[in-house]
Amino acid sequence: MVCFVSPVIWDALKAMVEAEKSMKDAIIEGAGIIVGADDLTVCYDERGWKYDLPKYVLSEPTNLIREKHPEDTQMVQLSTQS
Secondary structure, eight states, rough: OOOOOOOHHHHHHHHHHHSSSHHHHHHHHHTOOOEEETTTTTTTTTTOEEEEOGGGGGSSSSSSOOOOOHHOOOOOOOOOOO
């Protein structure tokens, strides 16, 4: 069986994942995406092709430790003198 999935739909799904909550529905409707699961992990295009999205792409990670580095907070002064 040959499986064809559209790069356009993948781009729309990526935009949906990265968009603000208020824009998600507009992106889904505009691209003709059919949501198959409430958590958006299963979607279909208008041709019926299935797109599985892993849960880790749909939310920010909660198990990461953010470390502060001194260079992150330092301002670098650039000199324009020759």
